[in-house]
Amino acid sequence: xxxxxxxxxxxxxxxxxxxxxxxxxxxxxxxxxxxxxxxxxxxxxxxxxxxxxxxxxxxxxxxxxxxxxxxxxxxxxxxxxxxxxxxxxxxxxxxxxxxxxxxxxxxxxxxxxxxxxxxxxxxxxxxxxxxxxxxxxxxxxxxxxxxxxxxxxxxxxxxxxxxxxxxxxxxxxxxxxxxxxxxxxxxxxxxxxxxxxxxxxxxxxxxxxxxxxxxxxxxxxxxxxxxxxxxxxxxxxxxxxxxxxxxxxxxxxxxxxxxxxxxxxxxxxxxxxxxxxxxxxxxxxxxxxxxxxxxxxxxxxxxxxxxxxxxxxxxxxxxxxxxxxxxxxxxxxxxxxxxxxxxxxxxxxxxxxxxxxxxxxxxxxxxxxxxxxxxxxxxxxxxxxxxxxxxxxxxxx
Numbered sequence: 001x002x003x004x005x006x007x008x009x010x011x012x013x014x015x016x017x018x019x020x021x022x023x024x025x026x027x028x029x030x031x032x033x034x035x036x037x038x039x040x041x042x043x044x045x046x047x048x049x050x051x052x053x054x055x056x057x058x059x060x061x062x063x064x065x066x067x068x069x070x071x072x073x074x075x076x077x078x079x080x081x082x083x084x085x086x087x088x089x090x091x092x093x094x095x096x097x098x099x100x101x102x103x104x105x106x107x108x109x110x111x112x113x114x115x116x117x118x119x120x121x122x123x124x125x126x127x128x129x130x131x132x133x134x135x136x137x138x139x140x141x142x143x144x145x146x147x148x149x150x151x152x153x154x155x156x157x158x159x160x161x162x163x164x165x166x167x168x169x170x171x172x173x174x175x176x177x178x179x180x181x182x183x184x185x186x187x188x189x190x191x192x193x194x195x196x197x198x199x200x201x202x203x204x205x206x207x208x209x210x211x212x213x214x215x216x217x218x219x220x221x222x223x224x225x226x227x228x229x230x231x232x233x234x235x236x237x238x239x240x241x242x243x244x245x246x247x248x249x250x251x252x253x254x255x256x257x258x259x260x261x262x263x264x265x266x267x268x269x270x271x272x273x274x275x276x277x278x279x280x281x282x283x284x285x286x287x288x289x290x291x292x293x294x295x296x297x298x299x300x301x302x303x304x305x306x307x308x309x310x311x312x313x314x315x316x317x318x319x320x321x322x323x324x325x326x327x328x329x330x331x332x333x334x335x336x337x338x339x340x341x342x343x344x345x346x347x348x349x350x351x352x353x354x355x356x357x358x359x360x361x362x363x364x365x366x367x368x369x370x371x372x373x374x375x376x377x378x379x380x381x382x383x384x385x386x387x388x389x390x391x392x393x394x395x396x397x
Contacts, residue, residue: 012321013314014046019325020303022112024049026282027311029060030067030089033096045318048104048112050097051171051210051282051308052090053149054121054367061089062373071377082375090117091141098143105145110204111275116171117141118149121364130159138168147171147206151360152180157187164191164205165198173210173282174359176352181253181279184209185260188277192269203273208280208306211253212355213296216246218287219351220341234344243291245341245348247299248334254279254302254327280306285313294321302327 013023025041028050032038041047061067067089074080074088097115105113117137123129134148148163149171150156156172163170164187172184188209192202221242228235260266261276270276284296284307292298294317297307302325309317341348 011045011318012323013318015323016301016307017046019301019323020305021301022048022278022306023314023317024051024114024280024306024308025311025314026051026056026284026308028052028056028093028097028115030070030093030096033093033100038097038100041314042100042104045314048101048108049114049116049306049308050101051116051149052094053118053173054363054370057086057090057093058366058370058373060093061086062370068377068381071374072381075378075381080378082371082378085374085378086371087140091137094141094146095143098141098145102143102145110144110206113145114147114169114171114206114208115143115145116147116149118173118363119151121151121360121367124151124153124360124364125155127155127158130156131162134159134163134168134170135166138166145169147208149173149210151363152184152209153356153360154183157183160184160207161187161191161194164188164207165194167195167200167205169206171208171210171280174356175209175211176216176355176359177349178249178253178256179349180352180356181209181211182256185257185277189260189265189269192272192274196269196272201273202269203275206275207277209277210280210282210308211250212283212359213246213250213281213300214283214285214287215355215359216249216348216351217243219355220245220346220348221288223346223351237340238344238346241337241341241344241346243288243295244337245346247296248337248341249348250279250281250300251327251331251334252338254305255331276304278304278306280308282308284308285310298322298324299326301325 016023023046025047071085074085094115094117101113101115119130119133123133130150134150138148147169150160152172152175160170160172175181175184188207196202224238224242227238232238257279281300286293286295294313297309297313297317298321300307301323
């Protein structure tokens with residue numbers, strides 16, 4: 001007992017709870033859940049949630065043979081297309097992870113313990129289609145600790161409001177700018193208000209707003225490096241902003257969250273039992289080797305937040321992360337960084353807009369590639385002897 005307590009205390013991932021932050025894992029894979037690895041992270045590292053996206057599923061399902069046996073089993077029972085087979089596999093993976101995390105969900109009183117499943121990326125600009133798929137997946141997975149993941153486009157925000165009013169848990173993803181985040185937080189509260197107006201309870205509904213971090217620095221730093229290489233007269237001032245803009249941007253989003261949650265509108269909802277929509281720091285793997293590999297975890301620790309951490313960064317933070325209340329440190333400094341970025345013409349608004357479009361395109365491409373991979377597996381198995389033998393076995397011949 002004493003030994004396990006000592007391990008927990010010395011583990012930075014476990015210490016995040018002291019400052020009100022929940023570590024989630026930005027990774028899902030069938031074998032990882034089945035072999036107990038996911039549960040070990042829950043038991044020993046204080047893991048409190050899991051997020052998925054089309055790129056993660058493409059790596060898990062589209063590459064290698066891990067899912068081939070299950071695909072064969074499904075095909076032996078009935079003919080399905082790639083989209084249907086993907087949904088079967090994804091729902092199984094989400095349900096399995098949700099089972100592992102359900103004790104966290106209960107122990108945290110429905111604050112943590114969630115697993116996110118994303119609507120199809122091609123629906124990002126289709127509010128009606130997004131809402132229809134959100135409702136379908138909510139019923140299909142049928143787990144209380146599911147979060148439906150919806151992109152933070154204008155159309156997605158419209159769907160978020162109704163999904164919350166319906167009583168779904170929602171993870172709003174691909175948020176890069178403060179302006180976009182403000183609309184998402186408003187939609188969450190509007191959804192709760194609409195639900196209350198219908199005489200329905202607002203307690204027990206959870207939501208996170210996934211605010212992306214490192215991709216901003218990757219783009220801003222590249223622009224800085226190009227201007228410095230071209231002997232820009234502001235080279236010194238530009239270099240001083242490397243690796244700082246994304247963190248400043250995130251800290252200002254948190255400041256806005258604090259202002260809203262201290263306001264009268266939120267207090268009315270809180271009095272009805274509503275949970276605050278937490279900011280979730282996404283894209284927190286370091287992309288520049290010149291920076292600490294745990295920079296975007298170390299720098300964004302604060303109350304009522306989540307950090308969804310890639311597997312490699314998760315291990316790195318366990319090994320040498322530094323736990324301190326950094327999210328609210330030097331807010332005037334964060335304001336100065338953003339003011340200086342604007343003065344120097346780094347066009348943060350243009351960068352965040354471009355990153356949203358690129359993120360949507362990347363997820364859509366991953367989803368298309370995933371379905372193509374599954375289609376090829378279906379074709380191969382239907383033609384191959386492995387499928388024929390399994391079909392014969394299942395029919396008793």
